[in-house]
Amino acid sequence: MIQDFITIIQDYWLLLLIGQYPNGPLGGLANTLILSALAIAFAFPVSILMALARLSKWWFLRWPMTALVYVTRGVPLLMLILWCYFVIPLWTGADVPSFLIMLVTLVIYQGAFLSEVVRAGIVSLGQGQMDAARALGHGYMGAMRFVILPQALYNMIPSMISTFVSTIKDTTLGYVINVPDLTFAASQVNNQLLTQPFQVFLILALVYYILCWSLTYVANSVERRIARRRAGPRNARLPAEAAPLKTITEQL
Amino acid sequence: MSTLVSEPQAAQAIRIADVCKSYGDYQVLKNINAEVARGEVVVICGPSGSGKSTLIRTVNRLEEINSGGISFEGQDIHAPMGASELNKLRSRIGFVFQSFNLFPHLSVVENVSMSPIRVKGVSPAAAHDKALKLLDRVGLADKANSYPGQLSGGQQQRVAIARALAMEPPVMLFDEPTSALDPEMVGEVLSVMKSLAAEGMTMLCVTHEMGFARDVADRIWFIDAGEILETAPPEDFFKNPRHPRAQRFLADLRH
Numbered sequence: 001m002i003q004d005f006i007t008i009i010q011d012y013w014l015l016l017l018i019g020q021y022p023n024g025p026l027g028g029l030a031n032t033l034i035l036s037a038l039a040i041a042f043a044f045p046v047s048i049l050m051a052l053a054r055l056s057k058w059w060f061l062r063w064p065m066t067a068l069v070y071v072t073r074g075v076p077l078l079m080l081i082l083w084c085y086f087v088i089p090l091w092t093g094a095d096v097p098s099f100l101i102m103l104v105t106l107v108i109y110q111g112a113f114l115s116e117v118v119r120a121g122i123v124s125l126g127q128g129q130m131d132a133a134r135a136l137g138h139g140y141m142g143a144m145r146f147v148i149l150p151q152a153l154y155n156m157i158p159s160m161i162s163t164f165v166s167t168i169k170d171t172t173l174g175y176v177i178n179v180p181d182l183t184f185a186a187s188q189v190n191n192q193l194l195t196q197p198f199q200v201f202l203i204l205a206l207v208y209y210i211l212c213w214s215l216t217y218v219a220n221s222v223e224r225r226i227a228r229r230r231a232g233p234r235n236a237r238l239p240a241e242a243a244p245l246k247t248i249t250e251q252l
Numbered sequence: 253m254s255t256l257v258s259e260p261q262a263a264q265a266i267r268i269a270d271v272c273k274s275y276g277d278y279q280v281l282k283n284i285n286a287e288v289a290r291g292e293v294v295v296i297c298g299p300s301g302s303g304k305s306t307l308i309r310t311v312n313r314l315e316e317i318n319s320g321g322i323s324f325e326g327q328d329i330h331a332p333m334g335a336s337e338l339n340k341l342r343s344r345i346g347f348v349f350q351s352f353n354l355f356p357h358l359s360v361v362e363n364v365s366m367s368p369i370r371v372k373g374v375s376p377a378a379a380h381d382k383a384l385k386l387l388d389r390v391g392l393a394d395k396a397n398s399y400p401g402q403l404s405g406g407q408q409q410r411v412a413i414a415r416a417l418a419m420e421p422p423v424m425l426f427d428e429p430t431s432a433l434d435p436e437m438v439g440e441v442l443s444v445m446k447s448l449a450a451e452g453m454t455m456l457c458v459t460h461e462m463g464f465a466r467d468v469a470d471r472i473w474f475i476d477a478g479e480i481l482e483t484a485p486p487e488d489f490f491k492n493p494r495h496p497r498a499q500r501f502l503a504d505l506r507h
């Protein structure tokens with residue numbers, strides 16, 4: 001049994017690591033890492049913009065973004081992937097690589113989820129911080145940038161980590177549109193061996209587990225470092241009876 | 253509105269004219285008329301829920317009003333204006349909150365220097381030096397690199413005063429600056445406020461500290477149920493309050 005795992009890894013480690021590269025497209029774990037990193041890197045700023053749009057006083061930003069967030073959150077990711085897979089090439093008329101389609105879908109999907117987290121983080125901060133910033137002469141966007149968001153995002157680190165972890169897990173769904181990632185490579189290995197699906201997919205599961213766990217570990221230690229610097233215990237972050245922050249009337 | 257014509261050299265720092273404000277059907281401010289002269293220290297007192305916070309927050313437009321006008325150094329602060337113009341006006345009115353509202357993610361010296369840098373465009377080095385001087389002035393030079401969460405309430409409120417002063421406002425507004433403090437910390441905040449008054453700062457303070465009002469104020473405004481019922485120098489107000497509700501308020505305070 002253990003011997004099976006060792007043999008599979010010895011025979012196929014390069015395929016699992018980088019896919020067909022350099023004879024074919026880059027794949028395997030390398031591609032999974034790149035896809036996850038890009039999806040997280042784009043979903044994060046996109047989610048902040050989506051949250052600010054949902055809190056905007058302008059209906060033409062607020063309404064479409066609210067609709068987008070509701071639809072995205074109410075639809076299975078797999079539907080969204082298939083939909084983008086068929087619609088994006090139709091709209092653009094170009095042959096868009098499946099990697100890019102997967103990336104765009106993940107950014108929209110995770111961005112929508114994360115934007116709700118960011119929005120809750122902003123509102124739950126309470127009115128006092130915005131009042132203090134405005135009284136000092138900061139504009140709405142300046143107050144957001146220098147006062148509100150640094151605190152809201154910090155308070156949201158735990159929820160952000162779980163969204164990032166699910167982003168990594170969701171990259172596996174790229175399988176259905178042939179994104180050559182780690183899952184795709186494992187399935188190729190399985191197709192060649194035919195007799196050892198349990199071993200192959202257990203290796204796959206272990207790798208994803210290690211990936212997600214390391215991300216959680218790193219994020220938690222970053223959070224602890226910030227908390228220690230400010231010497232504030234976690235539960236001292238939110239004022240006890242803060243009135244929700246008014247975001248619309250603050251934007252003159 | 254004709255009383256609010258722009259006079260750049262207006263003798264009044266703040267002039268409140270016919271201000272009314274309602275929350276829905278509930279009228280919080282009823283036709284308020286009052287003035288604060290340059291260099292004057294005014295204490296607003298009155299029962300809880302009478303509209304003191306609402307009134308003082310309309311002065312830098314943290315609250316909107318329904319009618320009337322408020323001029324600050326001759327400029328109508330509630331006139332329609334662009335956001336940047338309002339921000340500029342606001343940056344010249346210091347505001348100290350009951351709940352301090354320091355920025356917990358910034359160190360003490362960053363709390364004080366951030367707005368001069370970001371709003372006024374002061375160089376970081378100059379803003380830092382100024383912040384250290386102000387912290388020294390409120391007796392907290394040694395706390396410059398602490399975070400707000402590490403300070404006592406009295407220390408936080410003194411940082412909040414330094415933070416407001418860093419914008420070099422000609423006018424300071426205080427909304428019950430000592431009400432959230434433990435009794436032993438009230439004195440340290442009041443003594444900073446006293447020294448500010450002694451330097452000629454124009455101040456409008458909501459406070460229940462009647463000792464401070466007696467010693468420091470030039471004038472008391474007594475407000476009840478959204479109306480200013482009496483304005484008088486402290487010696488008159490405390491000895492011979494004219495309005496029956498002011499008499500009752502002072503009697504209640506003494507018990």
Ligand SMILES: Nc1ncnc2c1ncn2[C@@H]1O[C@H](COP(=O)(O)OP(=O)(O)O)[C@@H](O)[C@H]1O
Binds near residue numbers: 280298299303307
């Ligand atoms: N945002 C609000 N919405 C509705 N009513 C309010 C609001 N803020 C204050 N009030 C009411 O206005 C009145 C005056 O409040 P406030 O100015 O805070 O009084 P004070 O500072 O004198 O205690 C109170 O009755 C209060 O309940």
Ligand SMILES: [Mg+2]
Binds near residue numbers: 304305306
């Ligand atoms: Mg009040």
